Amino acid sequence: MDSPPFDVVIAGCGPTGATLAAELRLHDVRVLVLEQDTEPASFVRIVGLHVRSLELMAMRDLLDRLLEHGRQRPAGGFFAAIPKPAPPDLDSAHAYLLGIPQPVVVRLLEDHAVALGAQVRHGAAVVDFEQDDDGVTVELAGGERLRTRYLVGCDGGRSTVRKLSGIGFPGEPSRTETLMGEMAATAPPAKIAAKVREVGETHRPFWLRPFGEGVYSVVVPADGVGDRATPPTLDDFRQQLRAVAGTDFGVHSPRWLSRFGDATRLAERYRAGRVLLAGDAAHIHPPTGGQGLNLGVQDAFNLGWKLAARIRGWAPGTLLDTYEAERRPVAEAVLDNTRAQMELTSPEPGPQAVRRLLTELMDFAEVNRHLIGKITAIDIRYDFGPGPDLLGRRLRDIDVKQGRLYDRLHRGRGLLLDRTERLGTGAWSDRVDHLPDPAAALDVPAVLLRPDGHVAWIGDDQRDLDDHLARWFGSPLR
């Protein structure tokens, strides 16, 4: 049989699909992204990129481009919107939040993927597929059929790929609806702050959080406002603010308006044969804490090099399965923390008492650090077996010879950072770089980093290193 024209077809060019396309292109995989929308999204929802995503963007030389379009804000105050600053010693060179319009993130990621050689087709909706032992035949609206070796559904919470693959999506349906947007307000800031404090005692979710220059992030319950199918209007916000606070604060000039529910669901599996899921297609949850886009982009960084390894033919047997084994528990934990945050935003006396208690507890640096570690995803430790605490965690960006560690990861290859100067990547040098540097700011002799920046090995013994190179990077070159 002829080889399919594509190695990977990705359904959906949102943040997850665009990131995955770029990650695959770093390894010369033939990628086609099919996006149903013809035009970029018209809404300009501002999303927060958290520390780990910023680190990943730095690892691929994309951070400066994002910084040009976003606004840096302090990293704290995100867990259930409890206004506590982040601990001062957050373990990252990028310890802030970047507020940036989601369509800008998508455009930059798509441009990056295209610059690396990915094909992106807009106005191309996936409506069906069939898989066999050799590949997947993907059908588009209009009847066109395409052949590929793998199909990845990055097509959002209502994923067609997930539904067609028969993968269940169990969880809780939406119980409450909320309006969220950014707009200017004419009421004096002190009056707004006082009213928000007063109303916030009994109504949640509710806030007007100042962004400067008279602009506020506004969140108010959506009870009784139309339905999900119709985008909310400024008048809907005014009406809800008056109902809850007795005033609409003179809101005007909206930058973006949206509405969301608190449905929380997780795909039973992330893979069915040659079909995989990533991003919202695999997990949905309320946006409390601003984690969904971050989670999807991080799925893509985990999956990209593993799927590329499978396609290039050097993936060790179970490498692709580690995608679900590593990422599904991370999504499960995010779902849980959003469930907890939603409880803490309930106006009922019990949850409010727990919220007050947690607010007190966050004055303990350890508690604050624990919660911010969850939201920013810098606390993730994959289970790579027994070993020091660093094993399985991401390594922060540190000073190395002639620059920064993350600058050495732009090409999406593995990296041996070696203070001993006597180790080597030998027969794996086509996929793993070697950086001998006795002065690296590292308190272990050497680490092997995967392309996603997680520590896959720590030590100083070449034979042990070779075993781990084979475990993660397959058979050596002949």
Ligand SMILES: Cc1cc2nc3c(=O)[nH]c(=O)nc-3n(C[C@H](O)[C@H](O)[C@H](O)COP(=O)(O)OP(=O)(O)OC[C@H]3O[C@@H](n4cnc5c(N)ncnc54)[C@H](O)[C@@H]3O)c2cc1C
């Ligand atoms: C109010 C609100 C605020 C939020 N704030 C944040 C935040 O601060 N931080 C954060 O991390 N996340 C936030 N999120 C969540 C974030 O927007 C999502 O998690 C993110 O968009 C998921 O990205 P994705 O690429 O997986 O899916 P999507 O963004 O949904 O992209 C899926 C793409 O697939 C396309 N598609 C769908 N079906 C098909 C098909 N059959 N064929 C081809 N293409 C298809 C769609 O057109 C779309 O372009 C927020 C969400 C809401 C609602």
